[in-house]
């Protein structure tokens with residue numbers, strides 16, 4: 001049931017992505033409203049599937065140890081938030097993309113940016129459905145912590161904001177490529193806007209990533225007796241953090257803007273991807289979802 | 292000499308306050324961290340020799356790449372970064388405080404850069420319009436009228452913004468300081484306790500024994516499983532003694548450490564060891580023999596064709612109860628490895644489990660006396676509070692630095708001889724120019740359209 005909803009959501013995002021491109025190329029308001037409808041409809045269903053999985057995994061855990069009081073039940077519900085394995089994290093990451101886009105850049109979530117967001121979300125979901133074990137497993141002892149929710153939530157909101165910045169940076173780099181069309185009138189205004197979006201998304205992502213790292217440190221301190229272990233995932237999230245700290249200083253202190261900032265945003269997102277996927281597949285450590 | 296020094300000091304100051312140094316150091320640290328994730332850290336030297344070959348392995352160890360975060364490769368850039376942060380803080384903080392301490396005055400406001408002009412007819416009440424527009428778009432302005440026919444409205448948003456970056460930098464310094472305090476004044480080690488055993492010391496990193504000023508006993512250790520055979524909980528019941536008297540009892544679980552006498556105990560791993568002979572029954576058809584199998588000793592089974600060795604013991608394998616792992620070899624070829632369960636001998640017939648025994652002989656357990664041991668991470672870290680206060684301090688820093696942009700606004704009105712009012716919109720927001728430009732355009736449009 002949930003997996004077929006996820007399948008439909010994937011299709012909705014895919015077509016939303018295609019329609020957004022079509023709407024931008026042919027300047028069609030009709031296609032654009034179709035694309036929006038698909039994106040928002042997909043998002044609503046996606047949110048529904050997420051909540052349904054939450055209820056289901058609560059049910060599985062309650063079977064093992066039924067909560068004795070209301071407080072117990074709330075605590076169990078917090079623990080069972082569906083973000084505890086690779087599949088669930090992919091579904092949540094792809095949920096964050098259109099959600100954050102909608103909450104922060106509603107006015108810009110169309111055209112090529114809307115398309116990139118929708119297609120990236122579709123890609124993540126397709127990978128989750130086809131390539132990853134989706135069964136609900138009970139929580140290992142290390143994951144039974146109230147910090148799980150806030151840590152994963154902030155970390156993935158950060159990743160999603162960086163993904164938005166990456167999308168905006170790609171568009172900026174494409175639109176402002178050296179050539180006759182660049183830097184003239186309306187085009188220049190459009191990519192000044194894109195430049196602003198990159199910065200705003202990076203600020204948002206930086207705040208969330210910082211919160212993610214801090215909550216992770218507090219959790220590690222509680223669970224393992226060390227707030228920092230130089231585990232590969234921690235180390236790579238720190239590297240990512242350095243890259244974006246560099247971007248912010250370059251922009252705020254040195255006044256960099258435009259293509260240079262866009263390139264750093266691209267580099268930063270490569271670090272994000274490595275932190276999320278590369279570390280899980282190539283390096284082993286405390287955070288490995290795959291064992 | 293003093294000439295050279297007076298030359299050197301400003302140069303050093305320039306070096307340590309430069310943001311270019313910051314970027315270089317962050318890059319250097321990123322590079323160190325990349326190496327640190329490629330070369331596994333803190334393993335015994337033999338592992339590196341085996342993995343990277345004798346020459347490269349020895350080189351890695353000698354260069355300190357196997358303990359990067361304790362080596363100059365890491366400590367030098369971190370030390371420089373600390374100086375860098377300190378220097379930037381010393382330079383910028385007083386200025387930021389001065390700026391914050393001085394609220395916007397109308398004289399300053401009047402000299403802000405101009406963003407546009409607008410004109411109002413003589414019969415319109417200009418005060419009311421300007422107040423309303425500013426209030427709706429920015430905030431409540433103050434106004435003064437330095438001379439008749441001139442009015443200045445002014446207001447300031449995000450006045451405390453300049454402190455934001457310094458709070459963030461200060462919090463980073465606190466975190467770094469906390470790390471240092473932990474490194475030099477903290478203790479970290481391990482404690483292994485068998486069930487029923489009492490300890491008066493633990494083992495620091497580097498295998499030194501550190502006495503405790505109390506005693507701790509492991510009363511009981513348990514692993515619980517979900518139905519799927521996934522561990523649900525590791526639990527150690529501890530009792531603490533001082534001078535032979537029991538003073539406290541506590542349960543230590545993963546995510547629920549126990550603190551006693553200034554030391555914190557974290558459930559870290561566990562195991563089981565036999566505390567008596569492992570007795571097995573080996574049957575071939577109706578023909579059964581009892582054998583006693585000491586751990587990790589090869590044994591020829593009755594009949595002489597097969598050999599076995601008990602390799603490992605688990606107190607509760609995937610929730611099925613005690614089991615022993617056996618390597619079994621009959622005839623040529625590789626030995627088979629399977630588990631023998633004490634409580635569920637029938638699992639030996641199920642090919643989908645690690646208990647499956649293809650035969651020809653069938654092994655069952657007669658007795659498996661064992662005892663759990665539990666391993667704790669033991670720590671005292673006086674630096675944690677520095678680190679945590681750094682965490683807390685950086686939150687207001689982020690809010691100030693990123694969410695409350697500093698904006699200074701002013702509108703001046705002056706009446707022309709014909710009675711018309713000329714208005715000038717002034718303002719500045721040094722760290723958010725683009726957003727500010729959009730905002731000023733909107734305010735100006737409203738002023739021109741008279742709402």
Ligand code: HEM
Nearest residue numbers: 245252253308309310313372375376379383456459692722
């Ligand atoms: C890596 C973590 C760091 C973070 C998150 C961080 C954050 C910030 C932020 C948010 C700003 C505000 C920029 C502005 O003024 O608008 C800033 C400015 C600045 N940062 Fe950092 N910073 C970090 C490291 C450093 C380090 C290591 C230095 C060492 C010198 C440094 C030097 C500066 C300077 C000089 C400014 C300009 C301050 C000013 O406005 O006068 N930063 N930083």
